[in-house]
Amino acid sequence: MKKNKKRIELVVKPGTSLKNKTGPWRTEKPLTDLEICIGCSLCAKVCPDSAITMKQNLKKSKLEPHTDYNYCKGCGLCAQVCPVKAIKMKKDY
Amino acid sequence: MEQIRIHGRGGQGVVTAAELIALAAFYDGHEAQAFPNFGVERSGAPIQSFARIDNQAIITREQIYEPSVLIIQDSTLIGNVDVFQGISKKTKIIINATKNNWSHLHLKSKHLYFSPATEIALKILGKNIVNTVILGALVKYTGLISLKSLEKAVQTKFANKGTEIIKKNIAALKMIDKI
Amino acid sequence: MISKNKKQILEGSNAIALTIKNIAPAVVSAFPITPQTHIVEDLAKMKADGLASFEYIRAESEFAAASIVLGASATGVRVYSATSSQGLLLMTEVVFNIAGMRLPVVMTVANRSVSAPINIWNDHGDAMAVRDAGWIKFFASNHQESVNQHILAYKIAEKLQLPVMINVDGFILTHSYEPVIIPDDKTIKKYLPVYQPPTGTYLDPKNPVTLGAFFGPNNYLETRQMLHEDLMSSLEIIKEEYKLLNKTLANQGANHQRQKLSRIDNGLIEYYGPQKPKTILIAMGSVIGTILETIKNFKDVGLLKIKVYRPFPAEEIVKIIKPAQNIAVLEKAISLGQSGPLYADLAATVMASKIKKNLNLKNYIVGLGGRDITQKMIKEIIKDAPQKNNYLKFIGKI
Numbered sequence: 081m082k083k084n085k086k087r088i089e090l091v092v093k094p095g096t097s098l099k100n101k102t103g104p105w106r107t108e109k110p111l112t113d114l115e116i117c118i119g120c121s122l123c124a125k126v127c128p129d130s131a132i133t134m135k136q137n138l139k140k141s142k143l144e145p146h147t148d149y150n151y152c153k154g155c156g157l158c159a160q161v162c163p164v165k166a167i168k169m170k171k172d173y
Numbered sequence: 174m175e176q177i178r179i180h181g182r183g184g185q186g187v188v189t190a191a192e193l194i195a196l197a198a199f200y201d202g203h204e205a206q207a208f209p210n211f212g213v214e215r216s217g218a219p220i221q222s223f224a225r226i227d228n229q230a231i232i233t234r235e236q237i238y239e240p241s242v243l244i245i246q247d248s249t250l251i252g253n254v255d256v257f258q259g260i261s262k263k264t265k266i267i268i269n270a271t272k273n274n275w276s277h278l279h280l281k282s283k284h285l286y287f288s289p290a291t292e293i294a295l296k297i298l299g300k301n302i303v304n305t306v307i308l309g310a311l312v313k314y315t316g317l318i319s320l321k322s323l324e325k326a327v328q329t330k331f332a333n334k335g336t337e338i339i340k341k342n343i344a345a346l347k348m349i350d351k352i
Numbered sequence: 353m354i355s356k357n358k359k360q361i362l363e364g365s366n367a368i369a370l371t372i373k374n375i376a377p378a379v380v381s382a383f384p385i386t387p388q389t390h391i392v393e394d395l396a397k398m399k400a401d402g403l404a405s406f407e408y409i410r411a412e413s414e415f416a417a418a419s420i421v422l423g424a425s426a427t428g429v430r431v432y433s434a435t436s437s438q439g440l441l442l443m444t445e446v447v448f449n450i451a452g453m454r455l456p457v458v459m460t461v462a463n464r465s466v467s468a469p470i471n472i473w474n475d476h477g478d479a480m481a482v483r484d485a486g487w488i489k490f491f492a493s494n495h496q497e498s499v500n501q502h503i504l505a506y507k508i509a510e511k512l513q514l515p516v517m518i519n520v521d522g523f524i525l526t527h528s529y530e531p532v533i534i535p536d537d538k539t540i541k542k543y544l545p546v547y548q549p550p551t552g553t554y555l556d557p558k559n560p561v562t563l564g565a566f567f568g569p570n571n572y573l574e575t576r577q578m579l580h581e582d583l584m585s586s587l588e589i590i591k592e593e594y595k596l597l598n599k600t601l602a603n604q605g606a607n608h609q610r611q612k613l614s615r616i617d618n619g620l621i622e623y624y625g626p627q628k629p630k631t632i633l634i635a636m637g638s639v640i641g642t643i644l645e646t647i648k649n650f651k652d653v654g655l656l657k658i659k660v661y662r663p664f665p666a667e668e669i670v671k672i673i674k675p676a677q678n679i680a681v682l683e684k685a686i687s688l689g690q691s692g693p694l695y696a697d698l699a700a701t702v703m704a705s706k707i708k709k710n711l712n713l714k715n716y717i718v719g720l721g722g723r724d725i726t727q728k729m730i731k732e733i734i735k736d737a738p739q740k741n742n743y744l745k746f747i748g749k750i
Contacts, residue, residue: 090469104249105182105217107291107301153217173291173301188527192363195529199361208528230531232494232641234524235726 102129106154109172112145116166119143123158123167132158174227175317176237180256181246184216186304189330190244191222193308196326197318198226206231219254226317240264242315246290246303251275267310269303286314288349297345305342309349320347357606359533364495364525365390367532368434368460371499373404374537375506375544377458378429381409381420385439386472387522388462392434406432414439418446425455426563428554430506430547433457436522437464437478444482451486451579453564456509456516456547458502463637463684464522465721473722474522475684476637479661480693486579488516488586489662491636495532496608497659498525503540504590504597504619510547511593512586519661521638523722532608539604543597583663587620590660594619613644614657616672620665623672625654631678631737632656634669634698639682639718639725646730653734658694666701673702678712680737682730684719691715691744712737715744723748 112123119142124132131151134143147158159167177194181187188209195207206225211218223237238259245268250256257280260266264282268275269290288310290303305327312320324343331339362370368391372380380399382392398404411417414435421431435443440461450457466477479489488508492498498520505516520526552559567575595618601607616623624644625632630652633643640657647653656672658665673679683692690696695715702711716733719725729747736745 102217107295192529196361199531204531205361206528206530208524211523233645233727234528234638234641236724238726 101150102153103150106152106172108154108156108169109149110147110152110154110156110158110167111170112147112158113166113168114144116164117144117162118164118166119145120163121145122161122163126157126161127152128155128157129153174225174231175241176239177224177226177242177244177311177317178237178240179222179224179244179246180250180254181220181222181304182216182250183211183218183220185246186302187220187222187246190246190304190308191224193305193323193326193330194224194226194311194318196329197308197322198224200322200325201319203228204230206234208234210236219250242311242317243267244307244311245269246307248274251278257281265315267307267314269307286310290349293345293348297348298341305346306349309346312346313349357533357535357539357601357604359531359608361529361531362495362534363390363527363529364498364520365462365527366394367495367499367534368502368520368526369394369398370534371502372432373398373406374535374540375430375432375503376404376537377406377432379409379421379424379431380406380433381411381417381424381431382433382435383411383414383417383439385414385436385464387464387474387526388434388436388439388460390526391460391462395432414443415446418443418450421457421459422446422450422453422455425450425457426453426555428547428549428556430510431457432459434460434462436462437466437472440478441466441481444485447482447487448485449564450515452575454513454579455563456506456513458505458509458516458518460502461517461519462522462526463519471721472522474524474638475720475722476519477685477720479517479519480685480687482517483662483693486514486583487662488514488583488590488660489519490516491519491659491661492521492525493636493638493640493657493659495525495528495530499532499534500597500601501659503535503544504593506547507544507593507597508586508590510549512582512589513553514582514586519637524638533606535601535604535606539601539606542604543600587660587663587665587667591619618668620658620660621668621672622657622659623654624657626652628652628675629654630676631680631734632673632676633680633682633730633733633737634658634673634694635682636661636694637684639684642725642727643682643730646727647734650734661694664697664701666704669698669701670705670707673711674707676711678714678737680714680716680733682716682718682725682733684717686717686720692717695744712740713743717744717746718748720746720748 121134124134129151131148132145137144191207195205198205209222225231243266248270265284267286270287271289290306293306294303399408421433425431465471465475490501501518509516614622614624632654634656636658681695683694687693692715
């Protein structure tokens with residue numbers, strides 16, 4: 081082997097899924113009607129990408145879901161589990 | 174020898190697409206070869222598959238670096254993966270899209286075909302799985318395989334999925350022929 | 353007579369599974385591992401659908417699967433297993449036992465690299481890890497060859513009491529589609545008789561015997577010598593059986609004529625190219641096709657395909673390489689710390705032979721971990737072959 085030949089590091093640092101923005105994979109997009117939403121958090125719990133976070137709305141005194149569309153793949157599980165049908169899937173491609 | 178390279182993501186039926194091409198070409202009486210190139214085996218990862226068609230036995234097994242036909246099942250790959258690597262002026266490029274959003278790329282080849290495969294797949298199959306639809310486009314724009322053989326290939330390959338799925342896929346790939 | 357032997361286009365794994373079904377072993381046991389999975393999944397599905405007669409025994413690991421087929425074979429029945437890479441390594445102890453016990457086990461190895469680092473793609477690292485175990489080793493370069501070698505394997509194994517390993521390149525052959533003829537069971541029966549080992553050579557309560565006994569310093573050496581000599585004399589028998597198999601297949605309309613370009617084809621090796629080549633490339637497995645396509649444009653380059661790697665067909669090889677000046681051994685494996693194993697075998701063969709002149713023998717390590725081998729790389733190797741420089745090069749850049 082030549083001197084100063086670049087060595088390949090076999091010990092690697094863990095990757096991050098944050099780098100891989102999977103939003104563009106969507107065919108459909110979930111839209112949440114916050115008026116109907118009761119803040120039960122089921123959507124956030126069920127989302128396979130952890131793309132929904134619940135935030136406290138102090139004015140209305142309830143939790144509200146915020147969907148990060150950078151990562152939402154449009155699987156529709158949130159819309160399926162919502163007990164009040166506050167989430168509708170819309171075409172997005 | 175025709176060399177077809179297909180780009181897509183894991184779970185979109187990219188490997189099946191190449192296999193259907195080989196089956197159809199074989200039914201047409203040609204020699205054929207099809208094989209995949211997996212990256213990591215997970216849904217959504219970019220993958221390629223390859224198909225070769227010729228009139229004599231195909232013996233080479235390297236991947237396809239100079240495709241005569243390029244199929245892009247998922248246009249979000251453009252810009253993330255070098256899908257256009259190795260194309261020539263003559264390469265026929267079929268992209269799953271409604272219009273040309275990539276004229277700024279000034280591609281070497283002007284043989285660009287845009288097929289609204291997602292629309293048709295959603296309408297007829299109820300899912301965004303475009304492989305059979307885009308093969309209908311392959312028939313239309315290149316004639317490398319016949320529609321009749323492609324239908325037979327779908328019936329063979331999807332035999333274990335049931336008659337309903339086979340019927341829908343055949344309807345979908347015939348749709349592209351009419352647009 | 354209506355023959356069911358027609359050409360179809362099939363996935364390599366499926367072709368192997370259909371062949372095994374038609375050969376009808378009594379027992380199949382395997383543990384899934386990429387890229388062998390499609391073979392055993394197809395066999396399991398055939399069994400579940402009532403299309404196959406064999407007993408499919410699920411195993412909890414490759415060690416278990418190999419042990420199951422060893423045990424079944426020891427009772428005097430035909431068996432089958434398949435594995436790759438880490439699976440083959442896990443069952444290594446059993447692989448050595450099977451050969452030492454002279455059991456006619458037939459196994460497909462869907463060649464895959466070995467960890468670490470972890471890699472699921474093709475190279476011959478797994479085959480070479482058990483190179484010295486005493487199995488006959490075939491290397492297939494296309495689907496038809498793979499199918500035919502499985503049939504040949506059973507005949508040889510049962511005739512000579514030697515296990516046979518058929519190496520098929522993972523993904524490249526197992527997951528690709530290509531035209532092939534699967535000889536039907538009637539055709540296979542014309543070539544492969546029902547397996548009935550002589551009484552007293554297998555486990556039977558009516559006639560109790562011990563297989564795999566203890567051999568001390570006074571006789572272990574002679575048993576290994578006997579195994580070695582039996583392997584060496586199998587070379588001629590493999591040649592005869594290869595001829596007989598081809599004749600049988602042709603008579604039954606099951607002979608798939610891929611472009612027959614080889615000048616010499618005797619079951620152990622095949623040679624393509626000029627009668628008096630300047631350079632000969634030597635390789636095994638699926639890369640043969642790509643090399644063959646490349647050398648079409650080279651008037652003085654030949655290709656030697658090694659189909660039987662163990663026992664090593666030294667005599668056949670010497671006959672072929674004698675007229676050349678440059679020998680380039682391309683292989684998908686390396687004995688880390690020395691050279692590629694095929695190169696080492698070649699060098700030993702040349703040393704022991706009557707070849708007087710100084711052959712320029714070089715080793716090119718290619719395709720490791722599934723790195724694609726391109727016609728460009730092969731052209732580079734052909735250009736480098738006559739250079740009298742480093743005898744070992746890794747060729748990886750496309």
